[in-house]
Every structure is written in structure tokens, then in C-alpha cells.
Amino acid sequence: MGSIRVGVSGWSYDGWRGDFYPADLPRRRWLSYVAERMSSVELNGSFYSLQRPSTYQTIVDQTPDRFPVAVKGGRFVTHMKRLRDVDVPLANFFASGVLLLGDRLGPVLWQLPANLPFDEAVLASFLDLLPRDHQAAAALAARHDDKLAADRAVTTANTNGAIRHVLEPRHPSFGSPEALALLREHDVALVASDSPGDWPCFDEDTTDLRYVRLHGHTELYASGYAPASLDRWARRLRQWAGAGQDCFVYFDNDARGRAPHDAVALLDRL
Known part of the structure; x- marks a missing residue:
């Protein structure tokens, strides 16, 4: 029997204050509030820029043991370099503090731009x-360049657990038999990305892990999920x-602040 973890992509949204977060709850406690009500969380700030080790240490301090934290890979790798010549950028990413998560590190997400075909x-x-x-991530991190100062680089691991990777392409060519075969060969999950027709929602099984991102069913990043839709996702899970x-x-x-409410509603169904 596999496990099911449900959470939100990011938690530092001012619009959630006074709605999902109590109005008097300090920002420094928002993550712990999420961790008390959900079973995982996805860090998406790491997509926009390299985070500091202090960011990852704060996550460790504010979440329970073995609370899985998915980490989104940097857009410099996926959108600017477009997966080419990324040895050093990958080293910088893993040296930025990711290793501090230890056993809390969940899947690492690599989201591709919609104009990048297979x-x-x-x-x-x-x-x-x-x-x-x-x-292996520590060995890679040790090859970081001077973009990371010595006091900002973490190149040692405190565990030797597995690291799983998931790919969220947004071009339909990634549904081809050749693409699926390559993902299966490398034991990488293909993300099911639900959106209002903006990108394909792949449903193919490429490993023993399923990763779902729900971006809003009728309005991108904004609309909530109806009870019937949540029921369908619960059945699939x-x-x-x-x-x-x-x-x-x-x-x-x-x-519009729907994400945390929908996450809790889905967990209630599970």
C-alpha cells in the first residue's frame, strides 16, 4: 500500500492572512501551521532563486520529523539553460542548502517551459x-562555483536516503512513447498537471511514484476545486x-487563497 501526501505549493502568501491563517498568527509560524494541518508541502521559492541554507534550516525547525518537503528545481536550469550544460547550475542548486532537509527531503520537481519540446x-x-x-547530491554540490560563497554552501549530507525526481513538462511531445520510455528507464515520475487546458495533464505511469500539481481547474492559479472534483481526485489517489x-x-x-482550503478538503476525503 502506497502513502498519500497532500499539501500546498508555497505558504508565504499575504492574502492567506485572516483567511486560512489567523490574523494574529506571526508570519514565522505560517509553515508550522501548514504542517499541523497537511501531510506535506512544496517549496517553490527555490524555482525563482537559490535559497540560503537558513531557509532550509527554518523548514527543518518548523516541521515534524520525516515531514516530506518537495523542492522545486531552479528555473535557471529548466527555463534559461533549458536543460543544456547544467552541471554547475545543478551543483549550485544542491549546494544552496537542500541537503539540510535530510530525511525531510521529498521529491525534487523539475518544471519545464511550455515551449520546450521533448x-x-x-x-x-x-x-x-x-x-x-x-x-551523490553532496558530491555534486561540492562542485559548485563561486556564485555561492563558502559560507552559503552546504556540501555534506546527514543521511544517505534516496532522492526521487519528478518532471513537469508542459509540451505534449513528452507523452510520446520515447519520452515515457526514457522516464521509466531513469525512474522519474511524470507529473499530472491539472490546469484549465493550458498544458497537457499526463496520466502515464512511469515509476512507483505519482506526483500531482493542481493549478486551478477552471481558472489558472485562481479557481477552487468543486467537491465533485475533489471526490474524483480522492478516488484516483x-x-x-x-x-x-x-x-x-x-x-x-x-x-485567491483557495489552495490551503482545497488541500484540507482533499485530506478530509482521504
């Missing part, structure tokens, strides 16, 4: 570079978990 050689080279456990797959689900419809 290229077998490029994707294969990228997947070959990804570290599959913490010691039970089916996947019943087949032995671990499931991670993150709500990204944060613009």
Missing part, C-alpha cells in the same frame, strides 16, 4: 546528471496508493 538526447543527458541519493504507489499532491491555486 528532445531525447537533451533529456537523457539531464536525467543522467541527477543525483539519486544524498551522498486511493487507486494509485492501492497499487503500491506513493502519491504527492500539491495545490497551486493560491491567487
Whole structure:
């Protein structure tokens, strides 16, 4: 039987104050408030810039033991370099403090731009570079460049647990048999990305892990999920978990503050 983890993509949203967060709850306690009510969280600030080790240490301090924290890979790797020549950028990413999460580190998410089609050689080279456990990530992190000052780099691991990777492409060519075969060969999950028709929502099974991102079913990043829709996702998650797959689900419809409420509502159904 697989596990099911549900959370939100990010938690530092001022619009949630006085709605999901009590109005008098200090910002420094927002993450612990989320961790008390959900079973995982996705860090998305790491997509926009390299975080500091202090950010990851704060996450450790404010979450329970083995509370899985998915980490979103940097857009410099995915959107600017477009997966090419990313040895050093990957080293910088893993040296930025990710290793401090230890056993809390959940899947690492790599979101691709919608105008990036499947290229077998490029994707294969990228997947070959990804570290599959913490010691391998530490060895990679040690190759960081001077973009990270010595006091900002973490290049040692406190565990040797596995590191799982998931890919969120937004081009339909990633549903091809060749792309799916490559993901299966590298044991990488293909994200099911729900949106109002903006990107394909892949449903293919490429490993024993399922990763779902819910961006808003009728209005991107904004609309909430109706009870019937949450019921359908709950059924699918039970089916996947019943087949032995671990499931991670993150709500990204944060613009109007729906994400945390939908996450709690889905957890209630599970």
C-alpha cells in the first residue's frame, strides 16, 4: 500500500492572512501551521532563486520529523539553460542548502517551459546528471562555483536516503512513447498537471511514484476545486496508493487563497 501526501505549493502568501491563517498568527509560524494541518508541502521559492541554507534550516525547525518537503528545481536550469550544460547550475542548486532537509527531503520537481519540446538526447543527458541519493547530491554540490560563497554552501549530507525526481513538462511531445520510455528507464515520475487546458495533464505511469500539481481547474492559479472534483481526485489517489504507489499532491491555486482550503478538503476525503 502506497502513502498519500497532500499539501500546498508555497505558504508565504499575504492574502492567506485572516483567511486560512489567523490574523494574529506571526508570519514565522505560517509553515508550522501548514504542517499541523497537511501531510506535506512544496517549496517553490527555490524555482525563482537559490535559497540560503537558513531557509532550509527554518523548514527543518518548523516541521515534524520525516515531514516530506518537495523542492522545486531552479528555473535557471529548466527555463534559461533549458536543460543544456547544467552541471554547475545543478551543483549550485544542491549546494544552496537542500541537503539540510535530510530525511525531510521529498521529491525534487523539475518544471519545464511550455515551449520546450521533448528532445531525447537533451533529456537523457539531464536525467543522467541527477543525483539519486544524498551522498551523490553532496558530491555534486561540492562542485559548485563561486556564485555561492563558502559560507552559503552546504556540501555534506546527514543521511544517505534516496532522492526521487519528478518532471513537469508542459509540451505534449513528452507523452510520446520515447519520452515515457526514457522516464521509466531513469525512474522519474511524470507529473499530472491539472490546469484549465493550458498544458497537457499526463496520466502515464512511469515509476512507483505519482506526483500531482493542481493549478486551478477552471481558472489558472485562481479557481477552487468543486467537491465533485475533489471526490474524483480522492478516488484516483486511493487507486494509485492501492497499487503500491506513493502519491504527492500539491495545490497551486493560491491567487485567491483557495489552495490551503482545497488541500484540507482533499485530506478530509482521504
